[in-house]
Amino acid sequence: MGKARNRRYRKENNPTGLPNVKSIELEDDERGSSPVNASSKHEHIIQTVKEQMGSLALDSKLCGLNTLSSMTEEDGFVESMLKNNLVKIVGPLLIDPAAVVREAAAVALRNITGMGISEICDVLVDEDVLTYVFALFEKFYSSHWLASSSNGDASPMELDDDKKSKKKSKRVKKLSGSELKEDLLVNTFTQGVHILWNLCKSSDLAVKIFNQQNILSCISSCLDPKECGIDAAVAVAHCLQTVTENNEVAAHELRQTSEGVLTKILSPAFEEEMASSQKSSQILLLRVLAAGIVMNISKSSPGISPVLNLRLAAAIKDAVATDHRKALSAVDEKLTQENGTDQNPSSVEESVEEGVSSESMDADDSCAVAVEDVTSLVNAQIIAIELLTNLYYKEDEDDDWIDSECEDLPENEEVCNGSAYNCSVPEVEEVFWEKESMDNIFRKVEKDESVWSKLEANPETKSLMSRVSILRCRSLLCLQNVLPAVSDDDLSGFPGALSVLEKLASLVCQETGDETLLEAATGAMRAMxxxxxxxxxxxxxxxISMSQLQLLLDVEAKCKDSITRVNIIRTVGTMGEALAHSSTDDSCNLLGHVGSFLLLVCTKAEEELWVVAEALDALMDVFAEDCTDKAAVQIGLVQSLKTLLPRLRSKLRQQRKSLGHHAAVVATANTNLESFIDYKVKHISH
Structure with a gap:
């Protein structure tokens, strides 16, 4: 999530006489002093900010809050801020009599909570920040606040500084029945909702407190963008999607108050109605968020109509169908044209020193708007992919049967991890699944190397590209979930499915530097x-060729993540099962390599027990058929497993209490292994 920008208030002098961050750094440079450590620098700034925010002067408060907002991304600053109890000073400023102070305080707290660090959000909840957030809503955003422009404050448009900077402001709201204008009241509301959303994302306690407050009706009143603009509506939708997840209290209340608005947002006519006044990417994001809210409500409060389910499925489909790669290419072209690829750094510095023209500022604004627009598109696609992933769930058998003394399980009892993939909203299959939909998901994984490298190196688009990386990972996880559920026709039969598998295998071998992406890619490869x-x-x-097999084995050998390695192990095991169905000499040779690899994993002394169990399970699947006896003899399969069995049971006794959710696969391997050895000994001897 991006940082919020403060309003700019241009001053030719320093009315408070207190130093700002820049002046502190300049003084150090002029004295020629060596750089102080980050901690003491932060302490100096924090003490200055404390004095500024405690001042009665409006400009001083704003200076302190703006400094606080700008410093949140510096390493260690927020931790120092929390240690100095600065939050206890910022919180009350959310209900300051001056609208500009309330807005600046909201921006500062949004930036702090938006860092995505749950420990920081927990501290803020403990410091009672939510009390001031709720007080902000209750005092200034009563049930009739939309009918009034100020609620007791001077009209925000009366501020001279805002009038002077209005043309240059990038935060422009589109309000119902009025011309384009900036509205402090609405922006502060939007920032307050972001704070609430950030805290509820990271803290279960924040959600519990949210349920205890009569605040949902106030927030949901701005779910319709016609009420207070698209930015506020999107912020509200984000917040509501978070607080209604597995929350029957909020879901039931929201269904009573906002089901009509959600139905309207998801209707086909809504996008056409809003197209003339709003950016399509933001409308798309709002519709996808509305789909997520409806899904949450349907889980906690059953009875959602099939028509509404069809609409949420259509919203997901529309988001996934959009090609974000074209949008990224357009941003790259725009940045290249407007920034100028031939401009050297010295000329850039000179233009900054001499002052930039209005045309240059307009170009900067245009680039920023384009980046924000594509960011909204990518965010919409991330959420749509996540919703689609969650719609398809794997229903596992209950694992509670597992006895703590696993070695006492019946030796001859086959343990089966039966599972089935189901779609929790059947209307999705009616609207979504076709070959084109699978292709659209896979396009989210692909990237144009030339465009990608330029945008990732550009400071203006670095944050956008981090979101695109998340989209790639989410898309791979989505493929992992839905691949077992779609029909053969949706995959274009065996040739189409094999083509997808080859692409995924190639991706696994190429993207070895990104552990998160590699885990997602190997999971999708395993499913495929x-x-x-x-x-x-x-x-x-x-x-299957030796070169393909060796590439996967090389990736597994270099990888440290256990989940990724298990995905590769299971993929190699599946290849071994396929080779067992072939009678050619090459297949027998490859089968031996697969068996040797799996045995090596099983016999590593330092290997995690659950990884050994996964490799054993794959090994037993590969050599279950009678036709594999020749390869089993060549690699000494039976003798190796006999040696392994007592060591496996010893480890199981030692670790049985710490296996957690891996207990099932370990119990399965333990139960089946002795029976498998006996079977192979008898069969090979005959």
Whole structure:
């Protein structure tokens, strides 16, 4: 989530006489002093900010709050701020009599809570920041606040500084029935909702406190962008999606107050109605968020109409269908044209010193608007992909049967981890699934290297590209969930499925530097390999080569993440199962390599027990067929497993209380291994 910008108040002098951050740094440079450590520098700034915010002068308060907002991204500053109890000074400023102070305080707290650090949000909740947030809403945003422009304050448009800077402001709101104008009251409301959203995302206690306050009706009143603008509506939708997740209290109340508005937002006519006055990407984001809210309500308060489910499915489909790569290319072209690729750094510095022209500022604004627009699009797609992923859930059998003394389980009892993939909103299948939809999800994973490298290196688009990276990971996780559920036709049969698998395998081998992406990519590859195997194991075996197998083994050997390694292990195991269905000499040779690899994982002394169990499970699947006996003898399978069995049970006794959710797969391997060894010994001897 991006940082909020403070309003700029241009002053030719320093009315408070107190130093700001820049003046402190300049004084150090002029004295030629060595740089002080970050902690003492922060302490100096914090003491200055304390004095400024405690002043009765309006300009001094604003200076302190603006400094606080701008410093949140510096390493260690927020921690120093919390240590000095600065939050206890900022919180009350949310209900300051001056509207500009309330807004600046809201921006500062939004930036602090928006860092995504749950520990910081927990401290803020403990410091009672929510009390002031709720007081802000109750005092200045009563049920009739939309009918009044000021609620007791001077009209925000009466501020001279705002009038002078209105043309240059990037925060322009579009209000119902009026010309474009900036509204302090609405912006402060929007920042306050962001604070509430950030805290509820990170703290269960914040959600509990939210339920205890009669605040939901006030917030949901701005869910319709015609009431107080698209920015406020999107902020409200974000907040409501968070607080209604697994929250029956909020979901039930919201259904009573806002189901009509949600139905309206998700209607096909809404996008057309708003297209003339709002950016399509923001409207798309709002519709996807509304779909998420409806899904949350339907879980906690059943009975959502099939028509509304069809509309939420359509909103998800529309978001996924948009090609974000074209939007990124357009941003790259715009930045190249307006910034000028041939401008050297010295000329840039000279233009800054001499002052920039209004045309240059307009160009900067245009670039910023373009980046914000694409960011909204990418955010909409991230949420849509997450919703689609969550719609398809894997229903596992209850694991409570697992006895703490796993070695006492019946030796001959086969343990089966049966599972089924189901869509919790059947209307999604009616609207969404077709070959084009699968292609659209996979396009979220692909990237144009030339565009990507330039945008990632550009400070103006670095934050955007981090969101695009998240989109890629979420799309891969989505594929992992939905691949077992879609029909063969949706995958274009075996050739289409194999093509997807090859792309995923290539991605795994290329993206070894990004651990998060690699985990998601290997998960999707594992799901796709299982799907291809089920379609046609012999055809799958025919396309497996030693070079492909070795590439995966090399990635596994270099990878430290256990989940990623298990995904590769299971993929290699599935390839081994396919090879077991082929009678060619090459297949037998490859099967031996697969078996040797899986045995190596099983016999590593330092290997995690659950990883060993996964490798064992894959190994037993690969060599379950009689036709694999020759390869089993060649790699000494039975003797290796006999040696492994007592060590496995010893580890199981030692670690049984710490296995957590991995207990099921370990119990399965332990139960099946001895029976598998006995079977193979008898069969090979005959």
């Amino acid at each position: 390999s299982e799907r291809v195997f089920k379609m046609d194991p012999k055809a799958f075996a025919a396309v």
